[in-house]
């Protein structure tokens with residue numbers, strides 16, 4: 248039976264206790280046995296829910312889904328070397344956060360929770376708001392004042408209550424935490440169910456490569472929802488004997504907000520306090536990643552590393568990927584900048600998977616500003 252389990256004191260909770268954090272303050276994980284009946288899976292609809300036995304929802308009727316997932320994994324050439332890119336910018340709300348939102352909002356439905364609160368720099372708020380709309384669940388989203396207007400419009404369109412916090416991303420998290428005292432925190436960093444959605448990234452990559460692991464995956468890391476989900480997903484596949492190895496996990500941070508990069512490079516026990524600066528990669532600018540230590544552990548265990556990229560490199564990656572016909576948001580381009588760094592030291596026979604995390608149409612104002620700066624003249 249599925250239970251929640253505290254990372255610190257190992258206390259266990261049943262699902263109907265509706266907790267998202269341990270009484271001791273510790274982070275919760277799920278104790279849930281996944282299985283992968285491969286023959287059955289291959290006959291099902293091409294959505295992330297085809298890995299049904301690995302997703303912690305009891306009854307199908309509680310699943311809140313737009314038939315999302317199973318996004319195309321395509322071969323793209325970077326610096327003359329082939330890389331596989333998972334097109335997760337093609338999700339219903341325009342980012343991979345839908346993976347986590349679909350599972351999290353389904354468990355909210357299943358356990359009869361009457362309403363949720365979430366905080367986000369934008370995309371997670373969009374995803375939780377959309378799935379709550381589909382499930383008829385009241386939803387309140389806190390965002391920092393700097394969030395792109397397009398994302399604010401998207402959250403509002405889904406009918407969520409939007410709270411703009413006049414302060415930093417960290418102030419926004421604290422405001423949501425205060426609100427969550429009285430309701431349920433559908434947090435993409437605290438809530439373990441979110442990660443049991445993002446883990447489907449690993450299942451899909453594995454299946455799309457012919458049921459094997461790539462040698463390495465290169466993913467963004469702010470709060471680590473995709474990174475930890477992928478690590479968890481490959482771990483479950485390994486445990487079930489579907490794959491024989493897990494890939495090296497390479498996380499990419501913006502150099503202007505890189506607490507995990509520093510902790511990794513300097514082998515620190517704790518995630519350091521950093522001086523956060525503004526960056527084009529707003530979606531990974533997380534100064535205080537709640538699961539920071541868990542992220543570092545996952546990267547070390549997989550023999551991976553963390554890279555930091557400058558805004559200059561992000562702009563270059565955005566420009567060059569656009570010229571290959573892909574429109575992604577600046578945060579997504581940070582990952583590609585990391586991929587470029589990584590490829591410089593590789594010979595080309597490694598199977599590498601990376602990801603487009605968010606659609607360019609979400610960040611029209613930012614894209615416009617970047618192009619104007621480059622050409623020195625207004626676009627219109």
Ligand SMILES: *Cc1c(COP(=O)(O)O)cnc(C)c1O
Pocket residue numbers: 342343344370371467468469470471472473474530531533576578579604605606
């Ligand atoms: C959320 C997000 C990220 C970073 O994910 P984390 O969970 O914070 O590591 C990267 N790119 C986009 C487009 C995002 O929305």
Ligand SMILES: [Zn+2]
Pocket residue numbers: 253254255256257258269270271272273
């Ligand atoms: Zn505890």
